[in-house]
Amino acid sequence: MSQTITPELRAWIVQQAQAGCTPQSVLAAMRRAGWDEDVALTAMEEVLQAHLATLPMTTSLPRPHLALDGGPRALDAGDRVVQVIATLRRPRLAVLANVLSHEECEALIALAAPRLQRSRTVQTSTGGEELNPDRTSDGMFFRRGETPLIERIEARLSRLLHWPVEHGEGLQVLRYRAGAQYKPHYDYFDPQAAGTARLTARGGQRVATVVIYLNEPERGGGTTFPDVGLEVLPQRGSAVFFAYDQPDPATLTLHGGAPVLEGEKWVATKWLRERPFTP
Numbered sequence: 088m089s090q091t092i093t094p095e096l097r098a099w100i101v102q103q104a105q106a107g108c109t110p111q112s113v114l115a116a117m118r119r120a121g122w123d124e125d126v127a128l129t130a131m132e133e134v135l136q137a138h139l140a141t142l143p144m145t146t147s148l149p150r151p152h153l154a155l156d157g158g159p160r161a162l163d164a165g166d167r168v169v170q171v172i173a174t175l176r177r178p179r180l181a182v183l184a185n186v187l188s189h190e191e192c193e194a195l196i197a198l199a200a201p202r203l204q205r206s207r208t209v210q211t212s213t214g215g216e217e218l219n220p221d222r223t224s225d226g227m228f229f230r231r232g233e234t235p236l237i238e239r240i241e242a243r244l245s246r247l248l249h250w251p252v253e254h255g256e257g258l259q260v261l262r263y264r265a266g267a268q269y270k271p272h273y274d275y276f277d278p279q280a281a282g283t284a285r286l287t288a289r290g291g292q293r294v295a296t297v298v299i300y301l302n303e304p305e306r307g308g309g310t311t312f313p314d315v316g317l318e319v320l321p322q323r324g325s326a327v328f329f330a331y332d333q334p335d336p337a338t339l340t341l342h343g344g345a346p347v348l349e350g351e352k353w354v355a356t357k358w359l360r361e362r363p364f365t366p
């Protein structure tokens with residue numbers, strides 16, 4: 088039986104993705120409606136790609152990215168060689184090892200520890216900041232280029248991601264104690280929210296994230312990507328990179344920090360912006 092993608096089906100798939108339904112649940116519904124699994128999967132990919140292309144930012148703009156063409160096992164990050172452990176196309180994501188040395192991780196923790204405060208998240212309705220029960224970590228921001236170590240890490244990430252240092256926010260360090268978590272969220276600013284204009288005035292949208300693991304909790308604390316059932320487990324010096332061309336759930340970049348069950352988890356997060364970011 089040949090199955091065609093009708094405009095109604097197209098609209099329905101986009102609607103499901105925007106409502107935050109997982110690809111698995113959309114696929115399951117299509118299967119129940121009589122769609123062949125492979126056809127359903129192809130249809131969903133096609134529709135989501137086409138939908139992304141209609142959104143205001145075009146995917147042809149340069150974006151932070153890793154030089155993954157040709158399937159390299161390692162990438163030149165200037166002063167360091169970084170290993171590619173795993174990659175995913177949707178969401179656009181890579182797991183990397185050896186991004187920081189163990190000494191650099193320890194030094195970042197030591198510099199950040201005395202400056203930690205209960206994490207605040209950007210409140211998109213106003214563009215201000217708020218304490219958020221969904222985010223029970225403690226955190227702090229370094230200024231860009233604040234110390235030689237920070238400068239070195241920023242230069243390395245810039246080279247690795249082919250993205251200027253100036254287009255990055257200051258490095259954020261987070262500590263999760265046992266029980267702490269960061270519930271699933273998107274890192275981009277919600278285009279519908281009133282505060283977004285204020286937040287994007289300096290540097291435009293966030294377009295990619297790097298979460299670097301500075302230590303290893305005994306149990307729990309993975310970075311989860313619920314849309315694709317992926318969990319990246321913390322390994323000191325490793326990182327997960329993911330990019331979102333559009334501020335849209337169809338990028339499948341919903342992610343969270345799973346509760347730490349035992350021990351502590353420390354990460355450093357770098358958010359990349361469209362344009363030069365002025366703090």
Ligand SMILES: O=C(O)CCC(=O)C(=O)O
Binds near residue numbers: 298309310311
């Ligand atoms: O802690 C994690 O694994 C994720 C952190 C995160 O999502 C963020 O800093 O935006």
Ligand SMILES: [Fe+2]
Binds near residue numbers: 273274296342
């Ligand atoms: Fe995040």
